[in-house]
Amino acid sequence: MTAGEDRMKLLKVTTRFLLTILVCIGAAVLACTAQQPKPTIPTPPPTGKVPAKVKVKDKTTKPPKVMGLPQIEIGDGVTSERSITVDPKVSLTLCITEGTVSVNGWSRNEVRVFVKDGSRVDFKALQKSRDGNPVWISLVGVKKAPGGATVNPECIAGDEIELDVPENTSLTMKGGDTTTLIDTVRRVSVTTAGGSVSVRNVSQGVRATTYQGDVVVSNSNGPMGLETTSGNIVAGGISPSEVGDAFRARTNSGAISLQKMDFRFAEVNSITGSVLFAGELPSGGSFSFATTNGALRLVLPDKTSCRVAVTYAFGNFRSDLPLKVETESVSAGSVKRVVGTIGTPEGGDCSLRLSTNTGAVSIRKLQH
Amino acid sequence: MSNCLDTGTIQAFLDGELVPAAASGVSAHIAMCDACAGQLAAAEEESSFVISVLEREIDALVPTQRLWSKINDSIAVEKATTPFWTKAWNTLIASLANPAIAVAAIAVIALGVSWVVFVDRTPVAPPIDTARSSDRSTQITNLSTLNPTPVVTSAESKSGVAVLRSNDPKPAPVRAENIAYSVPMTSRVDAATSRGTQPDHIPGEQSYIKTIASLDQTVNGQKDSVMKPSERISYERDMAVVDDAIAKMRKVVQKNPKNESAKQVLYTSYQNKIDLLNSVSQREELVASLSR
Numbered sequence: 001m002t003a004g005e006d007r008m009k010l011l012k013v014t015t016r017f018l019l020t021i022l023v024c025i026g027a028a029v030l031a032c033t034a035q036q037p038k039p040t041i042p043t044p045p046p047t048g049k050v051p052a053k054v055k056v057k058d059k060t061t062k063p064p065k066v067m068g069l070p071q072i073e074i075g076d077g078v079t080s081e082r083s084i085t086v087d088p089k090v091s092l093t094l095c096i097t098e099g100t101v102s103v104n105g106w107s108r109n110e111v112r113v114f115v116k117d118g119s120r121v122d123f124k125a126l127q128k129s130r131d132g133n134p135v136w137i138s139l140v141g142v143k144k145a146p147g148g149a150t151v152n153p154e155c156i157a158g159d160e161i162e163l164d165v166p167e168n169t170s171l172t173m174k175g176g177d178t179t180t181l182i183d184t185v186r187r188v189s190v191t192t193a194g195g196s197v198s199v200r201n202v203s204q205g206v207r208a209t210t211y212q213g214d215v216v217v218s219n220s221n222g223p224m225g226l227e228t229t230s231g232n233i234v235a236g237g238i239s240p241s242e243v244g245d246a247f248r249a250r251t252n253s254g255a256i257s258l259q260k261m262d263f264r265f266a267e268v269n270s271i272t273g274s275v276l277f278a279g280e281l282p283s284g285g286s287f288s289f290a291t292t293n294g295a296l297r298l299v300l301p302d303k304t305s306c307r308v309a310v311t312y313a314f315g316n317f318r319s320d321l322p323l324k325v326e327t328e329s330v331s332a333g334s335v336k337r338v339v340g341t342i343g344t345p346e347g348g349d350c351s352l353r354l355s356t357n358t359g360a361v362s363i364r365k366l367q368h
Numbered sequence: 369m370s371n372c373l374d375t376g377t378i379q380a381f382l383d384g385e386l387v388p389a390a391a392s393g394v395s396a397h398i399a400m401c402d403a404c405a406g407q408l409a410a411a412e413e414e415s416s417f418v419i420s421v422l423e424r425e426i427d428a429l430v431p432t433q434r435l436w437s438k439i440n441d442s443i444a445v446e447k448a449t450t451p452f453w454t455k456a457w458n459t460l461i462a463s464l465a466n467p468a469i470a471v472a473a474i475a476v477i478a479l480g481v482s483w484v485v486f487v488d489r490t491p492v493a494p495p496i497d498t499a500r501s502s503d504r505s506t507q508i509t510n511l512s513t514l515n516p517t518p519v520v521t522s523a524e525s526k527s528g529v530a531v532l533r534s535n536d537p538k539p540a541p542v543r544a545e546n547i548a549y550s551v552p553m554t555s556r557v558d559a560a561t562s563r564g565t566q567p568d569h570i571p572g573e574q575s576y577i578k579t580i581a582s583l584d585q586t587v588n589g590q591k592d593s594v595m596k597p598s599e600r601i602s603y604e605r606d607m608a609v610v611d612d613a614i615a616k617m618r619k620v621v622q623k624n625p626k627n628e629s630a631k632q633v634l635y636t637s638y639q640n641k642i643d644l645l646n647s648v649s650q651r652e653e654l655v656a657s658l659s660r
Contacts (some may be wrong), residue, residue, distance in 0.1 A: 013467060020471040025478065042448055097658050146418045155658055176658050183536045193654050211651040230602045231625050241563055253602045271640050293609045293639055311629050313616065335630040355632055357613045 020202070083112040084123045086134045088166050089186070089227070093126070094173040095155035101175065105167040105184030113139060118158020139163075186356040187222065196231070204241050214254075223247075224263075228254060232273070236260050253292075264350075270294055274359070278366065281306055281350045290355040298354070301366045305343030306350040310361050312336050317354075319363040373397060373404045378411050570621055570631065576638035583645040590652045606644055613637040 029240040054205045088109050094101075099118060115121055127136035141153035155176075165171070168186045175192040182188050184201040195210035205222030208215050211229040221241040226233050232254040238247065239262035247263040249256050252271045259278040264285035268275055271292045278299040281287060287306075289296050300321060309318050313335045325340040342363070355359050373381075373394060380386050381394045398404045447455075464470045569577065595603060617634035621627060 016467055017470065020474050021478070023475075095658065174654060174657065189388070191654060193651055193658070211647065211654070212596070229651070242610055250643070252606045252640075252647060269640075271644070272609050290636065291523070292613050311633060313613075313620070313630075313633060326539060329629070333618070335627060335633055337629040355633065355636065357616070357637065360416065 025104065040202075051085065053264045074293050077117050078120050079118075080112075080120060081112065081114045082121060083110055084125075084134065084137065085109060086111050086137060087129045087131075089168045089170070090134060090165075090166055091136040091170040092165055093173065094163075095135070095139075095172070095175065096161060096173065096178050097155045097157045097176040098178060099158045099161050100179045101163075101173070101181070103163045103165060103171060103173075103182045103185065104181075105169060106164050107167060108164075109133070110164075110168055111137065111166070112164040112170075114160075114162040115156065115158040116160040118161065119143075119153070119156035121156050122152065124152065205245075221245075227251070230254060232257070234258075239263065280304070281352065283350060285350040287350065287351040288355075290353075291359060292357045293359060294356065295359045296356050296361045298352075298363045299366045300342075300363060303343065306342075306352040307341050308339070308352045308354065308363075310336075310338045311355040312359070312361055313355075314355070314358040315356055315360045317361040320365050321363055323363075371397070372401060373407070375407065375411070378404070378408050382408070382411055382415055570618075570634075571626065572635065573638070576635070576642070580638065580641055580645065583642060583649070587645045587648045590648055594648060594652045594655060603644070603648070607641070610637055610641045610644060614641065 010327075022093070024069075030106060077096070086109060090111065092111065111123065113121055113123075122140055122142045123134075124138045124140050125134035125136070126138055127134065127310060129135045138154075139156065141156045143151050143153055145151050156253045163212070165185060167184055170187040171182065171185050171189070173180070173190045173192075175190070175195070177194040178192050178193045180190060180192060180197045182190065182197075182199045182202070186202070187204045187206075188199055188202050189207040190197055190199075191209045192211070192213070196213040196216070197208045197210050198216045199206050199208055199220060200218045202217075202220040203222065205224065206220055207223075207225045208217065208219055209225075209227040210231065212231065213228060214231040215226045215228050215233045217224065217226060217235045217238060219237040221239050223240070223245040226235065227248075227250045229251070230253045231248045231251060233250065233251050233256045235257075236259045238260070240247075244265075245260065245263065246265040249258070250269045251273055253273060253275070254270065255273040256268055256270050257267065257276045258266075261277070261279050262282060264282050264351070266285070266287045266289075268277070268287075268289045269291070272294060273291060274294040275289050275291050276297045276299075277289060279343065280301055280302055283305070295315075302321070304321060308319075308323065317336070317338055319342065321342045323338075323340045323342050325338060327339045330336040330338070377390075377394060381391060386394065397538075398408055450458075464473065591600065591603070602653070614634065614637045615639060618632050620630040621634055624630070
């Protein structure tokens with residue numbers, strides 16, 4: 001082999017290596033490009049849409065403003081009304097990005113929606129009963145895509161959104177910054193990023209979560225889970241609809257106030273906020289009230305009979321009801337724990353756990 | 369004698385190059401022909417002379433074979449004494465001489481580099497600065513004054529009417545810009561725990577700390593985008609309260625590991641912290657689902 005042939009061979013090998021490196025760099029660039037988020041392509045409208053009456057009342061050019069929630073549906077500034085005949089026990093799914101939402105139960109088998117200064121809306125039947133009436137519907141937006149096709153955004157918005165629904169409606173809602181009021185339905189599950197949630201006259205359960213705002217529930221039955229990240233929780237006139245229904249309330253930063261509660265199982269927790277309970281503790285129940293930094297105040301009737309376990313680190317404990325202490329550990333600088341019984345065994349028996357890290361724990365008599 | 373053998377045939381006979389039939393014919397002829405026998409003897413004498421002359425050269429090949437053996441032995445010894453990493457390096461270099469293997473290696477390296485650069489962008493928690501954490505804890509303590517703790521004085525208890533009174537009726541105003549948002553939550557916990565005399569974790573605590581650390585990494589990048597300033601202040605205050613409770617309870621548990629009540633409060637505080645962190649990620653998920 002001559003020197004010229006050797007040089008040619010070396011040149012070929014070098015060229016192959018360089019080409020390989022270029023191919024690898026190209027592959028890396030392609031991989032990088034693939035990481036970029038692609039623009040969302042709206043999906044075409046699904047089948048199964050139920051014709052609904054439409055009534056456009058007014059049209060404005062000023063869409064509602066949305067703060068703090070990027071890239072969300074802000075509506076077309078349209079005021080419209082729609083209605084649809086449904087099964088009496090319909091399930092309704094909503095997604096509201098902004099606005100004041102009001103849901104009211106009525107005695108008609110019809111869902112009506114009124115949107116003021118917001119999205120064009122329509123109903124989508126997700127499931128129908130044997131007689132053809134929808135048993136599961138969703139409220140969706142209506143938009144014209146650039147190509148002329150109609151698309152249905154999952155979420156809508158509006159200055160005011162009013163819904164009239166059958167009294168036995170099961171409502172599932174998620175929302176952005178919304179002020180929500182729900183009245184007289186069968187079941188409620190609502191989760192919002194911000195804004196207060198008020199629920200009343202619900203017969204079979206409430207699950208309400210907001211990340212910034214108050215949760216207020218009144219005159220309702222069924223299992224309850226109330227949660228707010230930053231806000232107060234107020235509940236009154238609440239009771240289970242079935243044996244075993246539980247009540248849970250939790251706030252990170254806010255007070256929890258409960259009265260006239262008939263649940264036999266309750267778990268109440270606040271991180272920075274006080275907890276107030278006023279009412280009877282049903283016999284055989286199990287109740288836990290806890291806060292990390294705040295006071296625990298219970299106002300109980302004279303006849304209350306409970307086994308009480310109180311744990312507190314930096315604070316104090318006092319009971320206006322006679323407390324028969326069983327064990328007590330109250331040495332300074334440590335976690336104090338008092339276990340005892342209030343009332344008499346004949347009056348019933350329940351378990352009451354009170355826990356605070358920093359704060360006072362007090363049990364007072366309920367004044368009739 | 370006209371049938372005498374020629375010199376080439378005699379030499380071939382001597383060298384054993386004739387076929388057996390020819391060789392026996394030559395042998396029979398030489399037995400009867402004196403002239404040819406004389407030629408054969410002369411040829412044998414010449415061959416023996418030549419062999420004796422070339423014997424030194426023939427023997428010279430033997431040292432070459434020995435040299436090969438010596439080389440092979442040296443290679444074997446060197447193989448036995450060479451370290452593993454040198455062998456591996458030599459093997460790698462030898463393998464890279466193969467263009468296909470070299471290309472594959474470059475492709476793997478390029479993909480690895482692109483993965484590190486473009487895909488794996490997980491934020492790395494900064495190293496814990498104990499001094500800064502201490503400053504932070506001071507700020508956090510100040511923040512907790514936003515929600516003063518109500519206490520009952522002993523004198524008031526004696527009167528039978530408990531009047532809740534704040535420790536500090538006029539809490540010092542806390543400005544939002546004082547909050548060091550960049551300090552990760554794990555550093556607070558670790559700083560709080562490091563203040564204790566014993567770094568050992570109580571049973572069950574490690575899982576909480578691991579969960580909190582992983583959640584913290586996830587949440588740190590989301591807080592600014594998900595929460596408004598007022599929510600952020602509230603969140604930081606809650607986190608400070610929980611961290612403070614964790615630190616205090618750890619001290620109590622370390623002093624008395626059999627204090628089940630303190631353990632319970634400590635675990636509850638850890639759970640509160642997990643719930644706090646979860647609330648941020650859950651809210652982020654909710655906001656993301658709204659934008660779909």
